[in-house]
Amino acid sequence: MGVFSKAVRKLGPLGGYGFARALCKKEPRILMYHRFASPSVKGWASPEYFEQQVRYIKKNYNPFSLVGLMQYQRDNGKMPNHAVIITVDDGYRDFYEYAFPILKKYDVPATLFVTTGFIAQDLWLWPDKITWLLKQSTSIPELSLGNFFLSGGSLEGSSYDKYWQRIVDYSLSLPDQEKHQFLADLASLLGHDLPSRIPAEYAPLTLDELKEMQNSGIEIGGHTVTHPSLGRVTESQAYDEILGCRDYLNEHLGYHERTFCYPNGQPSDFQQFLPRIVREAGFLGAVTAFPDSKGARDPYLMRRHVSGDNSFQFYKAVSGVELLGHKLRGAVRLSGNFEEFAGTEQPTKSL
Numbered sequence: 453m454g455v456f457s458k459a460v461r462k463l464g465p466l467g468g469y470g471f472a473r474a475l476c477k478k479e480p481r482i483l484m485y486h487r488f489a490s491p492s493v494k495g496w497a498s499p500e501y502f503e504q505q506v507r508y509i510k511k512n513y514n515p516f517s518l519v520g521l522m523q524y525q526r527d528n529g530k531m532p533n534h535a536v537i538i539t540v541d542d543g544y545r546d547f548y549e550y551a552f553p554i555l556k557k558y559d560v561p562a563t564l565f566v567t568t569g570f571i572a573q574d575l576w577l578w579p580d581k582i583t584w585l586l587k588q589s590t591s592i593p594e595l596s597l598g599n600f601f602l603s604g605g606s607l608e609g610s611s612y613d614k615y616w617q618r619i620v621d622y623s624l625s626l627p628d629q630e631k632h633q634f635l636a637d638l639a640s641l642l643g644h645d646l647p648s649r650i651p652a653e654y655a656p657l658t659l660d661e662l663k664e665m666q667n668s669g670i671e672i673g674g675h676t677v678t679h680p681s682l683g684r685v686t687e688s689q690a691y692d693e694i695l696g697c698r699d700y701l702n703e704h705l706g707y708h709e710r711t712f713c714y715p716n717g718q719p720s721d722f723q724q725f726l727p728r729i730v731r732e733a734g735f736l737g738a739v740t741a742f743p744d745s746k747g748a749r750d751p752y753l754m755r756r757h758v759s760g761d762n763s764f765q766f767y768k769a770v771s772g773v774e775l776l777g778h779k780l781r782g783a784v785r786l787s788g789n790f791e792e793f794a795g796t797e798q799p800t801k802s803l
């Protein structure tokens with residue numbers, strides 16, 4: 453537990469969070485959500501819980517969409533005070549069903565990063581394919597696929613999470629084409645044909661829903677065409693993914709200034725040429741999926757804080773306690789090699 457987390461526990465929530473809020477007045481905090489469900493599922497936000505968070509942000513902070521934040525900074529030469537940005541990744545339909553009505557009710561803007569091939573229903577998101585495959589059985593046989601070995605076992609309870617994570621991690625280590633081949637081979641070894649149509653529980657938003665939300669203050673940002681790890685693609689593939697998603701959004705939703713989100717968003721999903729391509733594509737900024745001491749300092753590598761169903765994590769993220777903890781650890785380290793992405797602590801898994 454970080455020093456500031458300890459301070460919060462000691463001072464009590466109000467004292468600790470208020471202290472952090474004052475210290476972080478000029479530092480926007482960008483929150484990251486993925487999925488919503490009612491009743492709540494582990495790691496996902498329920499509508500009741502999300503409403504509490506949105507109400508709290510509206511009352512105590514200054515909510516922006518990410519593109520709204522970048523426009524404010526461009527127009528005023530500085531960041532707004534107490535800015536908090538709600539961002540949601542991928543483009544699942546549950547956002548429209550559960551989160552959007554709450555954002556509208558409180559008039560709170562947000563940014564939704566969409567994978568455009570998913571919206572076009574040309575593909576479903578590959579981690580969902582792994583989930584779907586594992587959900588077809590209660591156990592998994594011993595598997596050997598290229599360099600990937602898995603001992604067989606039950607898929608009940610926490611073993612399911614371990615198998616899911618092993619397969620996701622291995623997939624992330626592969627170049628994009630090999631990853632798709634691996635998943636196809638995995639499906640055939642497990643004896644299942646992956647449905648070509650996206651199953652309802654993994655369904656994307658429609659263009660009409662995106663248009664309606666865009667007209668109500670939700671920024672629709674870019675998140676590539678096919679959701680590859682951009683750490684495993686060539687420069688020309690990166691251009692296709694980043695410009696392709698920009699062109700799809702502008703063609704179907706009209707030209708708007710937008711921001712971008714790196715899929716998976718961990719240090720290993722990054723290459724040095726990416727911020728330049730994202731900037732050249734006209735996006736006003738871009739976000740990672742982990743927090744560290746740099747916060748929102750680099751507009752094309754702005755850090756994000758996990759949010760979802762854990763209220764302690766939410767208050768730590770929104771108040772700035774988490775950011776201050778990273779700053780303090782960064783300062784104590786006093787290292788000259790605190791380069792971009794180096795020194796990142798315990799990346800949080802996020803797809």
Ligand SMILES: [Zn+2]
Pocket residue numbers: 541542675679715716803
């Ligand atoms: Zn994503």
